[in-house]
Amino acid sequence: MRPLDRLHSIRTKLGLLIAVTVALTAVVSVVATERGVSPWVTVPVAVVVALAVTQVLARGMTSPLREMTAAARRMATGDYSQQVTATSQDEVGELARTFNAMAADLALVDRQRRDLVANVSHELRTPVSALRALLENLVDGVVRPDAERLQVALTQTERLGRLVTDLLDLSRLDAGLSQLNPSRLAVRPFLQDAVKEARLAEHPVRYAVEVDPFDLVVVADRARLHQLLANLLDNAGRHSPVGGTVRARAYRGNGGMILEVADQGPGIAPEEREQVFERFTTGDSSAESGTGLGLAIARWVTDLHSGSIEVVDRPRGCLIRARIPLTQEVTA
Missing domain, CATH: 1.10.287.130 (Signal transduction histidine kinase, dimerisation/phosphotransfer (DHp) domain)
Structure with missing residues (x-):
């Protein structure tokens, strides 16, 4: 029972609590005086009644603080599972919701570790x-x-x-030590060189390169972009079936270069398509899935270039699309 939860300010709650307590004490005193009750009895009764009402009204104000204290003690031992009840709309409720978010973040960090x-x-x-x-x-x-x-x-x-x-x-x-060293980059020979290196891994797949227009040029950091493409090609090669085809495609679109790598593997489930770009997260639990660093690095490279990367929905296999703006400046 938390009757004051709907109020949006702790100051309003405290003011209302004081007003109710004072009013209740006055009512008890007046009624007792009219009935001829001794002040030595009236005062203790009024105090007891006021304390009882205060406990009921203040419960929702203080219980989240007690829950946070208990949860913090459990977090100190490595248990991040406890959540604080956050039904109040005031500052204490906001603190409880922030505490729950912090506990969830710490649990995620601990799991990632x-x-x-x-x-x-x-x-x-x-x-x-x-x-x-x-x-x-x-x-x-x-x-x-x-x-x-x-x-x-x-x-x-x-x-x-x-x-x-x-x-x-x-x-x-x-x-925070990463920065870009952008230069003009001919995309077709760049993709062809990356595919040649991918073939050295001896995955039992074929590789195809498509560039439109033929002489597409982008201003980007060659080394970082190579990291992105190498990781995407390696992932596609490992997850494609024997004899499958991995396609690396680049074309102009949406104010930048669109770089796509597609395979014919099992694909990535829709609910996992955002998480696979997190560190140490993989799309499957097999031994060949790697450490989950490759796609995290790929997103890091696109972020450095002020671009984006996503898993695109398709009926078969996996298609990862990265957008790299055509004009770049050095980014710290």
Whole structure:
């Protein structure tokens, strides 16, 4: 029971509480005096009645504060699940709603931290275990250091390198050290070079490049844009079926260059299309889904270019569309 919850100001509530208490005390005193009750009895009765009414009226004013105190103690132990009742419309209710939002944000950060440890540990364990097994076999003379086995070692080392690079990029983003170095960029040869590098990953897919117009030029940071495209191509290659086609398409539109990468994989569920751009979030739980850093970096690159990125609805596969403005300035 919170009769004062509809009032929008704590000062109004306090004023009303005082007015009701004073009025009730006066009424009790007048009635008792008219009936000849002794003042020694009237005063204690009036005080008790006033305190009882105050407890009822003030409940909604103080209970969120008590709940926040209890929730803060639980948060100190790592439990962010408790929510504070926020039915009041005054400043205390607003504080309770803000507290709930803060608890949800802290819970998300804690979950992301746990996911980071789990995902990065998995990503590190796989290539390290493969390298260790290969090196042990080489040292023991079980296998010979031929080209095939050295290529396996190189592939696992490159995988470790990509993970470290992604983590360093995100560290720079958090530190605010990232900036753009824009220059004129011919899009067709840029896409073709990116596809050539994507083929080195040896995903069992075909790649197709489309650029319209043929001589499309954009002013952008080549290195950052390469990060975006490389991550999109890698994701598409890993999630496409054997023999599938990954299409990289660039064209002019909406005041900028539209860059699309499409695959023929299972796609991304509509409810997950915004979350996949968050750090350490993946579109599926398979071992091949990676750490969830690639799309986070892709969105970071588009944000640096004052652009945007989204997952586009399509009947089959996944289509990710990034918009890069045609004119850029150095952005800190």
